[in-house]
Amino acid sequence: MIVELINTGSELMLGRVLNTHQQWLCRQLADLDCVVSRQTAVADTAKEIEQAVRESLTRADLVITTGGLGPTSDDLTRTAIARMLGKEMKEDAVVLAQIQKYFAQRNRPMPERTREEALVPEGALVLPNPNGTAPGLAVEVRPDQSRSGNNVGWLIMLPGPPRELRPIFANHVVPLVKRLFPSKEPFICRTFRTAGLGESVVQQKIEHPLRSLVEAGLELGYCARPGQVDVRLVSRGINAEKLTAEATVILRAQLGADIYGQEDETIEAVIVRLLTARRQTLALAESCTGGCIAHRLTNVPGASAVLFGSFVTYSDEMKRKLLGVRAETLALHGAVSEEVAREMAEDARRVTESDYAISVTGIAGPDGGTPEKPVGTVFIALASLRETRVSKMFNPWDRLTFKEVTTQQALNQLRLRLESLL
Amino acid sequence: MIVELINTGSELMLGRVLNTHQQWLCRQLADLDCVVSRQTAVADTAKEIEQAVRESLTRADLVITTGGLGPTSDDLTRTAIARMLGKEMKEDAVVLAQIQKYFAQRNRPMPERTREEALVPEGALVLPNPNGTAPGLAVEVRPDQSRSGNNVGWLIMLPGPPRELRPIFANHVVPLVKRLFPSKEPFICRTFRTAGLGESVVQQKIEHPLRSLVEAGLELGYCARPGQVDVRLVSRGINAEKLTAEATVILRAQLGADIYGQEDETIEAVIVRLLTARRQTLALAESCTGGCIAHRLTNVPGASAVLFGSFVTYSDEMKRKLLGVRAETLALHGAVSEEVAREMAEDARRVTESDYAISVTGIAGPDGGTPEKPVGTVFIALASLRETRVSKMFNPWDRLTFKEVTTQQALNQLRLRLESLL
Numbered sequence: 099m100i101v102e103l104i105n106t107g108s109e110l111m112l113g114r115v116l117n118t119h120q121q122w123l124c125r126q127l128a129d130l131d132c133v134v135s136r137q138t139a140v141a142d143t144a145k146e147i148e149q150a151v152r153e154s155l156t157r158a159d160l161v162i163t164t165g166g167l168g169p170t171s172d173d174l175t176r177t178a179i180a181r182m183l184g185k186e187m188k189e190d191a192v193v194l195a196q197i198q199k200y201f202a203q204r205n206r207p208m209p210e211r212t213r214e215e216a217l218v219p220e221g222a223l224v225l226p227n228p229n230g231t232a233p234g235l236a237v238e239v240r241p242d243q244s245r246s247g248n249n250v251g252w253l254i255m256l257p258g259p260p261r262e263l264r265p266i267f268a269n270h271v272v273p274l275v276k277r278l279f280p281s282k283e284p285f286i287c288r289t290f291r292t293a294g295l296g297e298s299v300v301q302q303k304i305e306h307p308l309r310s311l312v313e314a315g316l317e318l319g320y321c322a323r324p325g326q327v328d329v330r331l332v333s334r335g336i337n338a339e340k341l342t343a344e345a346t347v348i349l350r351a352q353l354g355a356d357i358y359g360q361e362d363e364t365i366e367a368v369i370v371r372l373l374t375a376r377r378q379t380l381a382l383a384e385s386c387t388g389g390c391i392a393h394r395l396t397n398v399p400g401a402s403a404v405l406f407g408s409f410v411t412y413s414d415e416m417k418r419k420l421l422g423v424r425a426e427t428l429a430l431h432g433a434v435s436e437e438v439a440r441e442m443a444e445d446a447r448r449v450t451e452s453d454y455a456i457s458v459t460g461i462a463g464p465d466g467g468t469p470e471k472p473v474g475t476v477f478i479a480l481a482s483l484r485e486t487r488v489s490k491m492f493n494p495w496d497r498l499t500f501k502e503v504t505t506q507q508a509l510n511q512l513r514l515r516l517e518s519l520l
Numbered sequence: 521m522i523v524e525l526i527n528t529g530s531e532l533m534l535g536r537v538l539n540t541h542q543q544w545l546c547r548q549l550a551d552l553d554c555v556v557s558r559q560t561a562v563a564d565t566a567k568e569i570e571q572a573v574r575e576s577l578t579r580a581d582l583v584i585t586t587g588g589l590g591p592t593s594d595d596l597t598r599t600a601i602a603r604m605l606g607k608e609m610k611e612d613a614v615v616l617a618q619i620q621k622y623f624a625q626r627n628r629p630m631p632e633r634t635r636e637e638a639l640v641p642e643g644a645l646v647l648p649n650p651n652g653t654a655p656g657l658a659v660e661v662r663p664d665q666s667r668s669g670n671n672v673g674w675l676i677m678l679p680g681p682p683r684e685l686r687p688i689f690a691n692h693v694v695p696l697v698k699r700l701f702p703s704k705e706p707f708i709c710r711t712f713r714t715a716g717l718g719e720s721v722v723q724q725k726i727e728h729p730l731r732s733l734v735e736a737g738l739e740l741g742y743c744a745r746p747g748q749v750d751v752r753l754v755s756r757g758i759n760a761e762k763l764t765a766e767a768t769v770i771l772r773a774q775l776g777a778d779i780y781g782q783e784d785e786t787i788e789a790v791i792v793r794l795l796t797a798r799r800q801t802l803a804l805a806e807s808c809t810g811g812c813i814a815h816r817l818t819n820v821p822g823a824s825a826v827l828f829g830s831f832v833t834y835s836d837e838m839k840r841k842l843l844g845v846r847a848e849t850l851a852l853h854g855a856v857s858e859e860v861a862r863e864m865a866e867d868a869r870r871v872t873e874s875d876y877a878i879s880v881t882g883i884a885g886p887d888g889g890t891p892e893k894p895v896g897t898v899f900i901a902l903a904s905l906r907e908t909r910v911s912k913m914f915n916p917w918d919r920l921t922f923k924e925v926t927t928q929q930a931l932n933q934l935r936l937r938l939e940s941l942l
Contacts (some may be wrong), residue, residue: 108754111558112555114750116734125534135562136560136568137561139558141555222914241633261917289536298631317593319531330536382799387818388823389818392810396809406837407834407835409830419871420831464821494608
């Protein structure tokens with residue numbers, strides 16, 4: 099089956115917001131063995147939406163649109179598609195009651211305009227939206243309007259806000275797709291996440307050993323991101339499981355501890371898991387990452403059980419006052435130095451009485467670099483009861499990438515340490 | 521002129537990475553008065569790339585592709601497009617020398633495969649890439665291969681990594697586009713960022729007052745995001761400047777201090793600017809936001825001059841030990857309470873001797889809620905020399921949205937405070 103995705107919104111075409119639906123929906127659909135073959139974004143004018151939907155219907159069995167179901171004047175998807183398909187719109191009493199309930203529960207008057215969201219194209223399935231007012235809609239498309247050679251196609255419209263779209267997709271679209279398009283052949287997509295190696299090094303390590311599996315039909319893909327490289331294995335058909343299993347063994351042998359996780363696992367989730375299992379605790383002392391390490395770790399549910407706290411000490415004075423870094427160390431070596439990184443980590447561990455502490459001190463830029471310590475210089479220290487290790491890194495990127503890469507490196511050092519102790 | 525954007529990459533179709541090129545390039549092009557009319561993403565197979573490029577060329581004067589120029593086996597864009605356009609590929613001596621220099625400077629041997637990146641379709645312009653090995657390429661498209669009725673079209677290929685793509689775009693694509701497609705009519709796109717109001721409230725406040733300008737051709741758009749609503753004004757033609765100026769006056773009158781900035785300005789940038797101008801300083805005490813407020817503020821260059829530091833105190837013990845919150849306050853009211861928020865902010869201000877301190881304490885979930893204090897409950901305190909104000913909010917979203925919305929609210933309270941003092 100062929101699936102296409104259409105995101106509507108002038109703000110997308112003007113580059114005013116990031117399109118997160120593309121990744122989320124493609125991911126969910128791939129896991130249902132419905133790899134999206136094309137994703138399109140157009141402005142939210144009736145003409146553009148109609149043209150894009152019409153073209154997609156000639157290619158795809160299933161077309162999913164996002165956005166344009168709300169109450170404001172630029173919400174035109176529902177009307178444009180109904181008109182294109184020659185379907186009348188009728189007010190749906192159940193939908194209207196749900197919208198009224200939504201406002202009543204929040205003790206807010208219902209704006210008259212919201213009533214439009216209760217209009218449903220004839221014959222459409224309503225996909226309830228408990229987190230908003232506009233429901234999703236699924237419409238069967240007549241053969242003459244859909245991909246030639248097919249009986250019927252389906253068109254599913256979802257509201258734009260992720261908080262509304264995602265539950266509707268999980269609770270209503272997934273069962274519908276499974277029923278309408280049952281999977282015909284096995285399909286496995288697996289992503290391995292590595293940290294600490296460059297893309298070409300990863301490729302060099304695995305390409306040759308995997309060659310015969312690739313010849314047998316395994317698809318191999320790479321994706322380089324700040325501080326990490328993802329390796330993706332895709333296989334289909336009756337050999338999918340065997341190919342994936344064999345490739346996994348080879349990947350693990352070649353990349354070893356450089357693989358920190360699979361699929362969506364993050365380094366911070368691995369760390370919270372390892373520390374929780376071992377009932378150990380962590381403290382942070384962040385200078386140049388400015389809270390990014392703490393932010394990443396606290397995105398993980400359950401982080402509160404293992405992260406005692408973080409000192410974000412941007413100035414020399416705060417490094418002295420909050421952590422107890424010695425004035426002479428700062429004066430002698432400068433704030434960005436192996437010695438200060440070491441003291442920061444040891445002080446953070448001591449003050450909080452945690453098992454481990456990570457510290458980072460560096461120059462994020464754009465200003466503050468010197469010939470000896472250019473922008474991008476950073477020291478990362480990891481302190482435990484037994485020892486403190488400091489590494490010097492060089493991440494000469496823009497400020498945000500610098501923070502991201504440095505955070506990834508600091509977390510990866512702790513992960514390697516924790517895994518080596520297992 | 522009509523511009524289309526094609527992002528290639530199987531990882532996009534599998535939903536394994538976020539497509540950030542779409543927003544970035546659409547934004548840059550919109551600012552050149554080249555609003556992208558369609559953005560497409562396809563897998564990086566030769567067939568998909570060819571089909572998408574061929575279709576775009578029938579509609580657009582300029583087609584920009586991203587990705588697939590690298591050295592790995594799934595990098596097929598250059599070859600597929602050259603074949604489609606019937607252009608031969610030749611090794612370019614200058615490009616090859618640059619690639620060799622790139623590796624020599626890094627003291628790394630050049631993998632043989634990288635040599636493929638020196639292949640250039642005949643007649644193509646090379647757009648140098650100082651941050652990587654594969655250059656961008658610009659190719660003129662013959663009339664019979666491009667949009668009917670036009671003389672020639674242009675096709676620009678850019679490498680996938682943002683760190684490489686963005687400088688090539690800024691330094692080479694922008695001048696090229698300006699030369700090839702000089703702007704014909706004035707075009708103004710302006711975004712106003714508001715915080716603290718819902719989308720329907722923003723619309724209610726401005727829709728009626730702006731009606732006559734909309735009838736005169738002003739386009740009005742909304743975009744709701746966690747903790748903020750953006751209002752977008754687009755106008756074209758000889759009246760663009762007048763329409764924008766009049767609409768701006770109305771927006772400012774209707775929304776007042778709820779507008780925190782324009783275009784890409786963030787609340788954190790506004791705060792760093794205001795504090796810097798007034799030589800004032802800030803400290804943070806974060807519980808449930810876990811470092812997110814510090815992270816956002818330290819994304820702003822120059823934050824080190826105004827942000828003394830942040831205490832990320834996740835546990836009760838750390839709130840006591842690092843900040844000095846009284847044990848009896850914690851025991852009597854619980855960590856998530858007005859009283860603890862107040863003490864956290866006052867303690868953070870006292871310890872760091874800063875002018876202001878913000879504290880947050882709440883329940884991010886998914887666990888930890890009670891009937892009296894359900895998940896989403898949060899207290900935000902703002903302490904200054906004169907007074908401490910605490911507000912209670914309710915943000916019953918998922919963990920990450922909770923952190924984002926709470927951070928936005930906390931920063932907005934400080935912004936409103938700083939602006940009211942101007």
